[in-house]
Amino acid sequence: MKAIYCEGCGVELQSENKEKAGYLPKSAWNNEHVICQRCFRLKHYNEVQDVEFTDDDYLRMIHQISDTNCLVVKIVDIFDFNGSFISGLQRLTGSNPIILIGNKVDLLPKSTNRNKLIHWMKKTASDNGLKVQDVFLISAAKGQGFQEVEQAIEEKRKGQDVYVVGCTNVGKSTFINQLINRSSGVEDAITTSYFPGTTLGFIQIPLDDHSSLFDTPGVVNRSQIVHYVTDKDLKLITPKKEIKPKVYQLQDKQTLFFGGFARLDFERGMKQSFIGYFSNQLMIHRTKLVQADEFYEKHVGELLQPPSAKSLELLPPLVKQTVKIPHERTDIVIPGLGWVMIPEGGITITVHVPKGIHISIRKALI
Numbered sequence: 001m002k003a004i005y006c007e008g009c010g011v012e013l014q015s016e017n018k019e020k021a022g023y024l025p026k027s028a029w030n031n032e033h034v035i036c037q038r039c040f041r042l043k044h045y046n047e048v049q050d051v052e053f054t055d056d057d058y059l060r061m062i063h064q065i066s067d068t069n070c071l072v073v074k075i076v077d078i079f080d081f082n083g084s085f086i087s088g089l090q091r092l093t094g095s096n097p098i099i100l101i102g103n104k105v106d107l108l109p110k111s112t113n114r115n116k117l118i119h120w121m122k123k124t125a126s127d128n129g130l131k132v133q134d135v136f137l138i139s140a141a142k143g144q145g146f147q148e149v150e151q152a153i154e155e156k157r158k159g160q161d162v163y164v165v166g167c168t169n170v171g172k173s174t175f176i177n178q179l180i181n182r183s184s185g186v187e188d189a190i191t192t193s194y195f196p197g198t199t200l201g202f203i204q205i206p207l208d209d210h211s212s213l214f215d216t217p218g219v220v221n222r223s224q225i226v227h228y229v230t231d232k233d234l235k236l237i238t239p240k241k242e243i244k245p246k247v248y249q250l251q252d253k254q255t256l257f258f259g260g261f262a263r264l265d266f267e268r269g270m271k272q273s274f275i276g277y278f279s280n281q282l283m284i285h286r287t288k289l290v291q292a293d294e295f296y297e298k299h300v301g302e303l304l305q306p307p308s309a310k311s312l313e314l315l316p317p318l319v320k321q322t323v324k325i326p327h328e329r330t331d332i333v334i335p336g337l338g339w340v341m342i343p344e345g346g347i348t349i350t351v352h353v354p355k356g357i358h359i360s361i362r363k364a365l366i
């Protein structure tokens, strides 16, 4: 049978599964204009229905942006830069200008060098094939950094529409609600479905008589640790307030465990400090490297948690990568969890993280 696509969001229509994206009751297939049940509800009842989208469904929806003239505002979680990156975004959004916003800046220690962080974001975006016009740091929750962002949006959109894109959990809804709240005083506008859906299946918020801001569905990126933990564990690994560094003096042949999610082996080099920037509720343990494998087997899900025994079933096995750290203050970033700063450098370490999660190395932010 020839595939038919929803005229609302572009997803392929199907009548087999009500819970899945693109559901259309059999009786409605012969209508002149066909839209999926989710778009139907959004349009007629102003109700956002949760359905299972496949990763391709999201990308197809975002791809519609390339047919418009607009400004794209991409939001990332600064604790999960790699995990919350949408690869191929440049292709999906066409030649439209993009500004990049790093959210959750309230969680960073006050001593963080923000310029370095912005520089790192620009470079990482560019290494990932994304050309951005500008980069900003904000706290959507606390309303920090909004004046600059609002100004940049006004200046760069040149009277055109704005599309806000981001992966799940980066704080996209919080950001949009904060924007609306600042301009109209309305609180939590998005979650209460204050705004109707659009022909593209996006939520549309008027900016003026001729243009709007569109909220797009959160894209799922499989390298987000978020997808491999229970909600309870997610609460534990997500810092709630400004993170406090924890210092460990290590000799070579010692290992640090970050709950049961990650492990860092100090293979070779001079004794030095390792400074962890993680949620206070993530337990950090030190062992001897020779005992580390056995220690993990025995204690993961218990002493080494989160993950809880339940989350453990979701977690891909840890895979390791050996890296030489240069002779300078360096951060080893474990996306979705935090980072370890090595002040002196000049050592060799092995990092173990769940398969599919990609660590990165950068000049220390602090």
Ligand code: GDP
Pocket: 103, 104, 105, 106, 107, 138, 139, 140, 141, 142, 166, 167, 168, 169, 170, 171, 172, 173, 174, 175, 218, 239, 240
């Ligand atoms: P969405 O899935 O991208 O729409 O993300 P949400 O807006 O639902 O936010 C995801 C999680 O991040 C929620 O637990 C929010 O409370 C939290 N969050 C969002 N913005 C911030 C922020 O600026 N700072 C902090 N600390 N947490 C935030």
